[in-house]
Amino acid sequence: MKTTFDVERIRSHFPILNQKVRDHQLVYFDNGATSQHPLAVTDAVSDYYNRYNSNVHRGVHHLSQVATQAMEDTRRRVARFINATHPHEVIFTRGTTEAINLVxxxxxxTFLKPGDEIILTALEHHSNIVPWQMACQRTGAILKVIPVNPAGEIDPGDVLKLIGPRTRLVTLAHVSNALGTINPVKEITRMAHQHNIPVLVDGAQAVPHLRVDMQEIGCDFYAFSGHKMYAPMGIGVLYGREEWLNRLEPWQGGGEMIETVTFEKTTYNQLPYKFEAGTPDVAGIIGMGAAIAYLADIGFDEAIRYEEQLLHYATQTIGSIEGVTLVGTAREKTGVLSFLIDNVHPYDAGTIIDHFGIAVRTGHHCAQPLMDHLKIPGTIRASFSFYNTMEEVDRLVEAIMKVKEMFG
Amino acid sequence: MTIEEIGKQIAAEFELFDDWMDKYNYLIELGKGLPLIDEQKKKPENLIVGCQSKVWISAEYIDGTVLYHADSDAIITKGLVSLLLRAVNGHTPDEIMHADLSFLDNTGLKEHLSPTRSNGLVAMVKQVKFYAMAFKTRESN
Structure with a gap:
């Protein structure tokens, strides 16, 4: 029985954390950009390459069958992890960005005509803005933006105001990468569905920190990345409800996605392969399977509770430093603490904080429209994982004090 | 003094500090001391586009030499650009175009020189040389 979350034991699973940076013990607070990998994941990847590397879905030979089995086991594991109805609703992509681009x-x-409207929020990462702008350029559709309040929250009522006869899709982040706000995706999905409008949720920042449940949210598409949830870089998932995936045309052609090919006509394979042209990132997929197993193994619910305590502690301690302004004070938050130090540019602060061996992100966090909206050049963002500690937060507090001293 | 000599002088000043924090404190002082450029010169064409901090560089051509002005919204960046301007200001376009500006390598601020670092010195050096080239072209026409 696990009763307390043993962070020291967890840290021993992540060898990268045990190193010095600029003569200081590394503090890794850039998990929102990418998380580190437990040995369980790197071992699974090297085991794949050392023991059963082979192309999938093709060979009758033994290794190909083992690799195919491992890949499809992971698809089932991902489906269970997000509570999808069917494994074939899980499409492997290179990441969240590719998943959104696919949709x-x-x-x-198929569905956008000139004058049609896509609704998104002012909180979005560029990867949930630019693909839609490109779709608009191709089709003549337009974007409608749900505003955010100063705390970094969106009001579901504003979604209702924007929904009109030309609305074709609503797309929004589950969790804001820049501010950590948890958006009311379930409520917004319900509203959109009352008007028969499908909903895409960008779950890149949510999946590592929350239990996400496709049945509960009810959304039609959900995109996330492996590398922010302890799996390798270059693997991601598009979840799509079966009826929607069946209505969409493939976006890339190639091997594996076909049923029959002649020079006159090609018929497409069934789900999920219709959307997985070419040789997939089998090692990444196996790594993702290992990451999900790892989360179950350490007790994901306990890890989530521990992360909540960590964010609470960081909010209290950093938020109470004189001259520090928290950016994003939504009631529902996870994973991220964004802040500014009075009269200090985030770049200046980040440069000094880095010298203390602390990895934070500074800048606009690929959310320029949000920064413009908040009228700030960017923020300093500390983003957490369950392998971080309260003592590491204290280290950041000390570094902030030093920044204040140097620039004061 | 030639640009290279000024560069050596700057590098020597930085060698006096053995602590990174002292180096940055000096840089911050320099940044604060850099005369601001006119707001009207902070126009988009003078902006070096990057993702971390904004840097504006403008230049005038006076009696055969170039006088640069720069500003940034980040103090460390201002300090860095002030070092660069100290070396090149008052020199001819030819001298600037052919100057070896690697002295900044020896200041212990090398991480700012990384070409992958947005708004790094590399972009500033390029802009400074670009102005010199433009003045040179204008001169020969």
Whole structure:
């Protein structure tokens, strides 16, 4: 029985954390950009390459069958992890960005006409803005933006105001990468569905920190990345409800996604392969499976509770430093603490904080429209994982005090 | 003094500090001391586009030499650009175009020189040389 979350034991699973940076013990607070990998994941990847590397879904030979089995086991594991109805609703992509681009392209091609509208929020990461702008350029559709309040929250009522006869899709982040706000995706999905409008949720920042449940949210598409949830870089997932995926045309052609090919006509394979042209990132997929197993193994619910305590502690301690302004004070938050130090540019602060061996992100966090909206050049962002500690937060507090001293 | 000699002088000043924090404190002082450029010169064409901090560099051509002005919204960046301007200001376009500006390598601020670092010195050096080239072209026409 696990009763307390043993962070020291967890840290021993992540060898990268045990190193000095600029003569200081590394503090890794850039988990929102990418998380580190437990040995369980790197071992699974090297085991794949050392023991059963082979192309999938093709060979009758033994290794190909083992690799195929491992890949499809992971698909089932991902489906269970997010509570999808069917494993074939899980499409492997290179990441969240590619998953959103897939929908923006395929959905746009079939369902967007000049004057149609896509609704998104002012909180979005560029990867949930630009693919839609490109779809708009191709089809003549337009974007409608849900505003955010000064705390970094969106009001579901504003979604209702924007929904009109030309609305074709609502797309929004589950969790804001810049501010950590948890958006009311379930409520917004319900509203959109009352008007028969499908909803895409960008879950890149949510999946590592929350239990996400496709049945509960009810959304039609959900995109996330492996590398922010302890799996390798270059692997991600597009979840799509079966009826929607069946209505979309493939967006990339190639091997594996076909049923029959002649020079006159090609018929497409069934789900999920219709959307997985070419040789997939089998090692990444196996790594993702290992990451999900790892989360179950350490007790994901306990890890989530521990992260809540960590964010609470960081909010209290950093938020109470004189001259520090928290950016994003939504009631529902996870994973991220964004802040500014009075009269200090985030770049200046980040440069000094880095010298204390602390990895934070500074800048606009690929959310320029949000920064413009908040009228700030960017923020300093500390983003957490369950392998971080309260003592590490104290280290950041000390570094902030030093920044204040140097620039004061 | 030639640009290279000024560069050596700057590098020597930085060698006096053995602590990174002292180096940055000096840089911050320099940044604060850099005369601001006119707001009207902070126009988009003078802006070096990057993702971390904004840097504006403008230049005038006076009696055969170039006088640069710069500003940034980040103090460390201002300090860095002030070092660069100290070396090149008052020199001819030819001298600037052919100057070896690697002295900044020896200041212990090398991480700012990384070409992948947005708004790094590399972009500033390029802009400074670009102005010199433009003045040179104008001169020969």
């Amino acid at each position: 923006a392209f395929s959905f746009g091609q």
